[in-house]
Amino acid sequence: MDFDFGADAEKLRNKLRELVDAHLPADFLGAFTHDEEDQEVVDEFIEILAAEGLLTLAWPEEYGGRGASVWEQTVVREEMWAHHEPRGAQYMGLNWVGPALMRFGTDEQKREFLPRIAQGEIVWCQGFSEPEAGSDLASLRTGARATDGGWLITGQKVWTSYATLADFCVLAARTASDGPKHRGITLFLIPMDREGVDVRPIESMLGPHHLNEVFLDDVWAGPEEVLGEVDDGWTVMREALVHERIGIARYARCDRLIALLRARLAEEQDELPVGLRNRISEVLVSTRIARLLSYRALAEMEDGRLDGPAVPAARIATTQNDQAVGEALVEALGPRWLGGGAAAPGALDGPEDVLVAAIEDHWRYSQAATVASGSLEVQKMLLARELWRSG
Amino acid sequence: MKLALEPQYAEFAATVERALAEAGALALAREAQEAPQATYQRIQALLADLGVEDVDPSEDAESMAAAAELCRRAGNNLLPYPLPEVMSSEVADLGVAVVDPDDPFVAHLPARTQWQLMDLGGTMYAITGSQRANGALSPLTWRVEVEPVGSVDVAVVARWLTLDAAYICGALERALELTVEHLDVRQQFGRSLKDFQSLKFRTVDMAVAVAGVRELCYYAAWSVGSRRASAVVDALTLRVAVLDAARSVLRSAHQAHGAIGFTDEHDLSLVTSHVQGRIRSPWAYQDSLQRLTDAIAACDFEGLFSPGLAATGADHD
Numbered sequence: 001m002d003f004d005f006g007a008d009a010e011k012l013r014n015k016l017r018e019l020v021d022a023h024l025p026a027d028f029l030g031a032f033t034h035d036e037e038d039q040e041v042v043d044e045f046i047e048i049l050a051a052e053g054l055l056t057l058a059w060p061e062e063y064g065g066r067g068a069s070v071w072e073q074t075v076v077r078e079e080m081w082a083h084h085e086p087r088g089a090q091y092m093g094l095n096w097v098g099p100a101l102m103r104f105g106t107d108e109q110k111r112e113f114l115p116r117i118a119q120g121e122i123v124w125c126q127g128f129s130e131p132e133a134g135s136d137l138a139s140l141r142t143g144a145r146a147t148d149g150g151w152l153i154t155g156q157k158v159w160t161s162y163a164t165l166a167d168f169c170v171l172a173a174r175t176a177s178d179g180p181k182h183r184g185i186t187l188f189l190i191p192m193d194r195e196g197v198d199v200r201p202i203e204s205m206l207g208p209h210h211l212n213e214v215f216l217d218d219v220w221a222g223p224e225e226v227l228g229e230v231d232d233g234w235t236v237m238r239e240a241l242v243h244e245r246i247g248i249a250r251y252a253r254c255d256r257l258i259a260l261l262r263a264r265l266a267e268e269q270d271e272l273p274v275g276l277r278n279r280i281s282e283v284l285v286s287t288r289i290a291r292l293l294s295y296r297a298l299a300e301m302e303d304g305r306l307d308g309p310a311v312p313a314a315r316i317a318t319t320q321n322d323q324a325v326g327e328a329l330v331e332a333l334g335p336r337w338l339g340g341g342a343a344a345p346g347a348l349d350g351p352e353d354v355l356v357a358a359i360e361d362h363w364r365y366s367q368a369a370t371v372a373s374g375s376l377e378v379q380k381m382l383l384a385r386e387l388w389r390s391g
Numbered sequence: 392m393k394l395a396l397e398p399q400y401a402e403f404a405a406t407v408e409r410a411l412a413e414a415g416a417l418a419l420a421r422e423a424q425e426a427p428q429a430t431y432q433r434i435q436a437l438l439a440d441l442g443v444e445d446v447d448p449s450e451d452a453e454s455m456a457a458a459a460e461l462c463r464r465a466g467n468n469l470l471p472y473p474l475p476e477v478m479s480s481e482v483a484d485l486g487v488a489v490v491d492p493d494d495p496f497v498a499h500l501p502a503r504t505q506w507q508l509m510d511l512g513g514t515m516y517a518i519t520g521s522q523r524a525n526g527a528l529s530p531l532t533w534r535v536e537v538e539p540v541g542s543v544d545v546a547v548v549a550r551w552l553t554l555d556a557a558y559i560c561g562a563l564e565r566a567l568e569l570t571v572e573h574l575d576v577r578q579q580f581g582r583s584l585k586d587f588q589s590l591k592f593r594t595v596d597m598a599v600a601v602a603g604v605r606e607l608c609y610y611a612a613w614s615v616g617s618r619r620a621s622a623v624v625d626a627l628t629l630r631v632a633v634l635d636a637a638r639s640v641l642r643s644a645h646q647a648h649g650a651i652g653f654t655d656e657h658d659l660s661l662v663t664s665h666v667q668g669r670i671r672s673p674w675a676y677q678d679s680l681q682r683l684t685d686a687i688a689a690c691d692f693e694g695l696f697s698p699g700l701a702a703t704g705a706d707h708d
Contacts, residue, residue, distance in 0.1 A: 001393060001394070001395070001396060001452055001453060001456040001609050001612060001613045001616075002392060002393040002452065002613060003392065003609075003610055003613050003614075004392070005392055006392065009392075071392045078695055082695065082696070252695055255694040255695040255696050256695065256696045258694070258696075259694060259696035259697060260696075269688075274681075277684050278677075278680050278681060278683075278684050280684075281631070281680060281683050281684045281687060281692075282631070282680065284628075284687070284692050284694065285607075285628050285631055285632050285683075286603075287694065288607065288610070288628065288694065289603035289604075289606065289607060289632065291694075291695075292603070292606035292607065292609075292610060293602060293603055293606055295392065295394060295606075296394060296602075296606060299394050299395075309598065309602070310602075313598065313599050313602045313603075316595070316599050317599055317602075317603055377592075380591070380592045380595040380596075381591075383595045383598060383599070384585075384591045384592070384594070384595050387571055387594060387595065387598055388571065388575060388585055
């Protein structure tokens, strides 16, 4: 039993922190803001990571990776999320699109896309959810009508994070309706600048870019753009969702924000109500639990077990922890956190204001944690299935 | 990063598990309620035969993890024997436990002829008197009187806290197993109870709580066994988590079982009563949480961004 990452992984962690310190502005809170300069910061940082071979560390070498271990890749995901994801929307390609292509893509698709993902050259969005198909994703209605040599796709997607920034979409559409609803879905790799694709952003409390509508009006797709088998997109989607569910190391940002707040409060911590001091201890405990359950899920996935209780258990713990930590941090700050930083771009100045803005951003973003990528209730349904399958 | 026990320890734990099942599993706990001394002797002989005493948790992280695993399996069978107290001790025939000196209780007191009690600060106490508690919720628990006689290495405190929590974790896993089984088998309104979403989801919450505690058991065992500076904090972290889980898991288990779960003949009532001593003594939830907060103030908490990890992240000897 050993919970040390090992010397190589710790060196990598320190290296990533040095890169963050050297290349990210002190007030950087992610790419998904109203300030376009933040996206420029991300673009530059991606180039630096790509040049160091740090974007797709754990991918096989033949696909642009270094064949690094899952634990080294974990260090990258932790440091990136903890520092407000300076890879921006790239993380989608890295977390689940790349793995899906490696597993289900044709040789041409792998050649076309994997090196470009490894170099940080293309941004992906996920075209799964629809207004009438959220938790019940298999009920999706966007249709791909067979036509001469391909399909014409018509329908509407919603959620679709980063659709305005994306070059390509992994788009789920119905190609057959005469069987169980999860059969008859096909995944297409569609360029976002193809005729008939129309993106409309949705403003939300999560901040800009996270939610969009994507309208599809007779969008062409050719057979070479199908990912996996026709009518069997569900197989690819299920696996993609598993990777997505634990791809974001949410606990790492929690760890960092708690540590920063505790350092900032220093002796003032003793002036907090005893209940609140103890609440901070409780979220340190639950954050460690979220982290360890995530490691357990990763170990299971490495052993080829994508089903099983570990992934939903990790997701349930991690997403609820995000919210619990958010609550504890804003209570410790007091009402000053409401001003935040996102509401007044450029108003940040000094380490304390950045921390307040970071905590405010975390609280808002964590509200969606138990809804995104399969809601808490869906995770519980999945775990229940496992409990009584093996029981 | 290694998240599994060494194979020889994993196999040994499975062997012990099988032996406990063959010896009667939870029936042993019932026997002990009537005839504690005879049962303690029988179990001691069984464990000696299996070679459990060859596992020395003070040796290294791997042996400590193995000891935690054995205590977890013991808890899963409600083994009526002070295994955490025996394995925490570095002296044969001596039982070791952490108590609240203002209200000290010891589980399975007659199973050892000699005892060394401790508080969180490492003060050592001798027993000057004892009386079996004998409540419905304290079947094999003894109230003692103590006097301070010296001090112990706090490493022993951290060891006991970890092994005690591992036992509780195993017991909570039993409550979960019973619940999964009951909800599957019990039918009302024409269907199995597990088909009712509120019960299904409540059981899932139990499973997540138990899974989280199990991971913390391994982490604390590694920390204590490796003699990390954070060992006491990590052991208290585990205690806080297992007590929080105990509160929700036992409540949900009883809710799921309905009236049958309260009856003496049902195993769930055995779980609840036999684990009460460990979850209330030496400190229940709030007192344990306060001690964790105080320990973190003194010694910090190791996360991905704690001061110790910010620099080299390696050296803890």
